[in-house]
Amino acid sequence: MAARRKARKRAVDLLFEAEQRGVDTRALLEERMREPERPATGYTVEVVAGVAEHRERIDEVLQTFSHGWTLDRMPAVDRAVLRMAVWELLHNADVPPEVAISEAVGLVTELSTDDSPRFVNGLLARVAELRHTLSG
Numbered sequence: 001m002a003a004r005r006k007a008r009k010r011a012v013d014l015l016f017e018a019e020q021r022g023v024d025t026r027a028l029l030e031e032r033m034r035e036p037e038r039p040a041t042g043y044t045v046e047v048v049a050g051v052a053e054h055r056e057r058i059d060e061v062l063q064t065f066s067h068g069w070t071l072d073r074m075p076a077v078d079r080a081v082l083r084m085a086v087w088e089l090l091h092n093a094d095v096p097p098e099v100a101i102s103e104a105v106g107l108v109t110e111l112s113t114d115d116s117p118r119f120v121n122g123l124l125a126r127v128a129e130l131r132h133t134l135s136g
Contacts, residue, residue: 003042003043004043004103005103005106007042007043007044007047008043008044008047008084008103008107009107010040010044011043011044011047011048011051011084012077012080012081012084012107012111014028014029014032014040014044014048015048015051015080015083015084016076016077016080019076019079019080020076025048025051025052025055026049026052029045029048029049029052033045046092047084047087047088050087050091050092051083051084051087054087054090054091055083057090058083058086058087058090059071059083061086061090061127061134062079062082062083062086062123065123065126065127066119066123069119075112075113075116077108077111077112077116078108078112078113078116078119078120081104081107081108081111081112081120082104082120082123082124084104085100085101085103085104085120085124086124086127088100089101089124089127089128089131090127090131090134097128097131100124100128101121101124101125101128104120104121104124105117105120105121105124108120
């Protein structure tokens with residue numbers, strides 16, 4: 001489980017970096033996969049590629065369920081974590097919803113604002129309730 005937690009953190013780092021630098025997520029991922037010291041591999045690649053592939057729909061879901069918050073208004077790290085978690089909820093049946101939510105809350109607790117854990121938990125709980133409808 002610790003390996004997946006590290007992979008999620010690395011995926012969030014890559015998603016955040018791509019957005020902050022204004023570069024294509026897939027191009028950054030490919031660059032990081034070729035790094036000799038610490039290449040992106042395994043679940044990190046799966047998450048980042050999945051978010052990149054479904055980004056438009058993921059952002060639409062986030063905008064729909066983030067009552068009173070636009071994507072631009074959210075802290076950038078929260079956006080990265082939420083994109084990862086929504087991808088897990090909608091596109092990765094191997095990850096139980098409770099795990100996706102718990103991991104996301106843990107990451108924003110570590111990396112973001114004091115208000116972020118409650119916000120992320122509530123938003124992802126709403127998405128999880130309707131995930132079968134949303135992913136179809």
